[in-house]
Amino acid sequence: MFWKNVSIALISILYTGTFASFIQTPIPPSFNKNFFQDTNADGKMDRIVFQFLGGITQEYIDGMIDSIVVVWIDSSSQRTSFTILPSSLKIDSSYNRLVSYDLSENEPTQSYLTSLNEFIYGDYGTAVLYQGNGEAIPISMKDQMAPVIQETFFKSYRGQGSDTLIITFSEPSFENQNCGFIVEYKSIDENVFEWQYSSFYWNVLHRKAFFILDQEFSSKETMTPRDSIRIKANCIMDSSKNQNPESTPFVALKGSYPLEIYTVNKATFIENNQLKNRPAFELEFLPFASNYPNDTAIGVGVDIGGQEFETVIREELRLRYPSLEIGKDEKIDLSKIKIVTKMSVFTSLGTYVASDEASFKGSDSRLENQGKRVFFRWNFLSDEGRFVQTGVYLVDVDVRISYNGHAVYQTKDKENRMQSWGVLRR
Numbered sequence: 174m175f176w177k178n179v180s181i182a183l184i185s186i187l188y189t190g191t192f193a194s195f196i197q198t199p200i201p202p203s204f205n206k207n208f209f210q211d212t213n214a215d216g217k218m219d220r221i222v223f224q225f226l227g228g229i230t231q232e233y234i235d236g237m238i239d240s241i242v243v244v245w246i247d248s249s250s251q252r253t254s255f256t257i258l259p260s261s262l263k264i265d266s267s268y269n270r271l272v273s274y275d276l277s278e279n280e281p282t283q284s285y286l287t288s289l290n291e292f293i294y295g296d297y298g299t300a301v302l303y304q305g306n307g308e309a310i311p312i313s314m315k316d317q318m319a320p321v322i323q324e325t326f327f328k329s330y331r332g333q334g335s336d337t338l339i340i341t342f343s344e345p346s347f348e349n350q351n352c353g354f355i356v357e358y359k360s361i362d363e364n365v366f367e368w369q370y371s372s373f374y375w376n377v378l379h380r381k382a383f384f385i386l387d388q389e390f391s392s393k394e395t396m397t398p399r400d401s402i403r404i405k406a407n408c409i410m411d412s413s414k415n416q417n418p419e420s421t422p423f424v425a426l427k428g429s430y431p432l433e434i435y436t437v438n439k440a441t442f443i444e445n446n447q448l449k450n451r452p453a454f455e456l457e458f459l460p461f462a463s464n465y466p467n468d469t470a471i472g473v474g475v476d477i478g479g480q481e482f483e484t485v486i487r488e489e490l491r492l493r494y495p496s497l498e499i500g501k502d503e504k505i506d507l508s509k510i511k512i513v514t515k516m517s518v519f520t521s522l523g524t525y526v527a528s529d530e531a532s533f534k535g536s537d538s539r540l541e542n543q544g545k546r547v548f549f550r551w552n553f554l555s556d557e558g559r560f561v562q563t564g565v566y567l568v569d570v571d572v573r574i575s576y577n578g579h580a581v582y583q584t585k586d587k588e589n590r591m592q593s594w595g596v597l598r599r
């Protein structure tokens with residue numbers, strides 16, 4: 174009788190005041206609605222969402238949750254377990270059974286890890302809830318991270334061959350059959366286009382997609398290796414049907430294309446002193462997007478610099494000089510790139526008019542570390558500084574690009590080295 178009275182007294186003390194919160198019934202997490210998410214679709218897990226079987230209050234979190242320990246893979250591919258403290262859990266404002274945790278930048282997570290099935294990392298993706306009463310409850314976690322583009326390689330021939338694009342995804346992926354074309358690209362002037370290809374197929378593991386744009390369908394106005402691409406929203410999904418979101422970011426397109434010489438071969442000039450005081454030939458550094466000076470200038474342009482240019486140089490070196498053993502990710506030293514342009518102008522009867530040569534390095538400050546459309550222009554003047562007459566001129570164009578003395582590009586390999594340019598003098 175005495176002990177019964179004491180225990181009743183104790184219980185009544187426990188049920189009042191500050192002890193009350195410790196007596197709450199534990200609310201277990203759900204069995205199948207706890208998720209790893211990648212909210213900005215960059216391929217890194219950045220949010221963990223837990224759904225409980227009852228409504229959660231801040232008092233409950235403070236009083237009943239000691240911590241949640243999650244095992245994930247860090248940016249150096251190591252298994253890491255991090256502890257989520259109650260103070261960093263957030264209750265969803267519209268549904269109080271949901272509690273989430275946002276990973277901070279101090280917890281660098283592995284890139285391109287959007288699934289729970291990457292066996293190379295061993296065991297990860299587990300979570301254990303430690304309750305205030307000392308109990309440890311394993312939480313069954315699921316993947317809610319859509320695939321992202323991990324790698325791209327684009328070989329563009331600009332109408333001279335069939336373009337190919339290879340996209341490697343962060344996990345086995347499947348296209349949404351309702352989408353039609355699934356790739357869109359953003360050009361350097363920020364316009365977004367759908368990329369129309371002729372066919373595509375998956376590799377056996379469904380991690381690589383191969384796209385082919387047959388030559389007969391290709392045109393000059395298509396994607397180029399300096400554009401960026403993404404998969405259209407909801408057009409790619411993993412084996413759990415997690416689809417890529419609207420917020421899918423564009424990623425830089427890597428790849429190469431044969432170096433191309435652009436020519437402006439017809440122009441009108443108006444004789445004036447301003448032009449007369451200039452040299453017969455000039456080198457101009459223009460933005461990539463520029464459509465050459467205008468139809469009052471004549472000459473050849475070539476795109477020099479930028480990330481895709483380095484890729485072109487590297488790929489050409491690998492192709493032409495296997496003994497150099499240049500790796501596919503090897504850094505290209507811009508100061509070792511030398512560009513030489515030569516131009517000789519003759520009348521249609523073969524009489525010599527003018528010629529000049531200009532050379533510069535890939536590290537030239539006029540490229541402004543971003544690359545330029547370099548235009549070697551002829552100012553309609555002979556070597557002696559006299560304006561030429563209206564007529565057709567034969568021009569021998571030679572552009573050579575070398576790396577550390579190894580030739581990677583020469584116009585004379587091409588058929589169209591000798592060109593005819595029309596000049597109208599006003």
Ligand SMILES: [Ca+2]
Nearest residue numbers: 287288318411
């Ligand atoms: Ca996934």
